[in-house]
Amino acid sequence: MSLTADELNNHVKNIMGVRSIKNKVVILCEGDISEVKNFKKNPSKYRSLEKFPDANFYKACLPKSLKNYPVPTPVFFNCGDRANVIKAYLMLKELHAKNRTDSYLDINKLFVIIDLDIQKAKIDNYRFENTEEIFNDLYNELEINSNKIDSHTIFTTGLIHKEAYFLLKCLEPIFDKDYHLYRNEKLDLNQIYSDIIEEISEDQDLKQNFKKVACNRIDFLGLNCSNINELKNAFREKFNHHLDDKLIKTLFLIRKVKPYWEKIHTIESKTKDHLSEKEIERLSLNIAKFYSEQDDNRFHLTAIFKSIYRQAYTITSADQGF
Numbered sequence: 001m002s003l004t005a006d007e008l009n010n011h012v013k014n015i016m017g018v019r020s021i022k023n024k025v026v027i028l029c030e031g032d033i034s035e036v037k038n039f040k041k042n043p044s045k046y047r048s049l050e051k052f053p054d055a056n057f058y059k060a061c062l063p064k065s066l067k068n069y070p071v072p073t074p075v076f077f078n079c080g081d082r083a084n085v086i087k088a089y090l091m092l093k094e095l096h097a098k099n100r101t102d103s104y105l106d107i108n109k110l111f112v113i114i115d116l117d118i119q120k121a122k123i124d125n126y127r128f129e130n131t132e133e134i135f136n137d138l139y140n141e142l143e144i145n146s147n148k149i150d151s152h153t154i155f156t157t158g159l160i161h162k163e164a165y166f167l168l169k170c171l172e173p174i175f176d177k178d179y180h181l182y183r184n185e186k187l188d189l190n191q192i193y194s195d196i197i198e199e200i201s202e203d204q205d206l207k208q209n210f211k212k213v214a215c216n217r218i219d220f221l222g223l224n225c226s227n228i229n230e231l232k233n234a235f236r237e238k239f240n241h242h243l244d245d246k247l248i249k250t251l252f253l254i255r256k257v258k259p260y261w262e263k264i265h266t267i268e269s270k271t272k273d274h275l276s277e278k279e280i281e282r283l284s285l286n287i288a289k290f291y292s293e294q295d296d297n298r299f300h301l302t303a304i305f306k307s308i309y310r311q312a313y314t315i316t317s318a319d320q321g322f
Contacts, residue, residue: 026109029055029079053280061291085089092107142253155304168248236245
């Protein structure tokens with residue numbers, strides 16, 4: 001959802017006016033904010049935004065180990081699409097510099113999580129000029145760069161979208177538990193991966209950003225990037241001979257996963273070929289719970305949240321156990 005300049009301005013001012021953010025970490029993320037039009041000038045209702053996707057997913061991903069520290073839980077705010085999240089962050093920084101007396105925001109506890117996506121997004125007045133530069137500094141061959149992460153306040157996902165984290169191989173037991181379907185057959189993640197590969201050459205956004213973005217992201221895997229069809233063939237060959245976690249994540253660096261996620265359904269689904277909104281929310285929160293319980297620093301969001309806690313509350317890596 002894109003906002004007009006006036007809508008974004010009101011949204012930002014209302015975030016600053018939420019009394020319950022005082023002394024707390026505030027994390028801006030992408031997600032629907034159509035509901036805020038009903039809030040008008042009542043900032044107290046803004047805390048309910050945490051119950052909406054995507055904020056509720058990120059909050060549920062907070063590693064359980066972080067709850068051992070006597071500090072407040074971060075507050076998450078949806079801010080629309082990726083461009084609006086960036087604008088909201090910069091506007092909050094600008095308004096804070098004016099020493100506003102109507103703000104409860106601690107600017108040193110303000111952070112952003114946005115999707116990497118396939119297109120670069122420009123960022124003004126930040127030490128990185130765009131999202132691709134942030135990604136390149138934050139990650140190295142799919143792994144978090146632990147030496148650089150604590151210098152960031154704007155974080156990109158390490159895979160193309162947050163939905164990419166919904167379809168990793170480690171989540172198979174969650175789908176099996178409730179017998180999920182894909183294309184009206186029992187869900188098989190390998191079938192989804194195969195479909196994503198076979199439809200590489202149909203991805204128009206990938207075609208437009210093929211050389212400047214996609215090939216640079218996955219050059220560490222040594223795949224043939226001479227053209228998009230050769231890349232598809234290279235993925236197909238590796239998939240058929242040696243499917244592993246690294247190959248899947250590499251694929252998820254360049255291919256949009258959300259359209260495939262949206263084709264997952266159950267026999268009980270009210271809609272024939274996809275989950276209802278309530279089913280999507282329940283499944284995504286189960287996935288978030290899985291990640292929070294693993295508390296695995298190899299999971300990008302776990303590492304990001306631990307970094308945010310370190311920066312905001314001066315918790316050391318030794319304190320966090322890594």
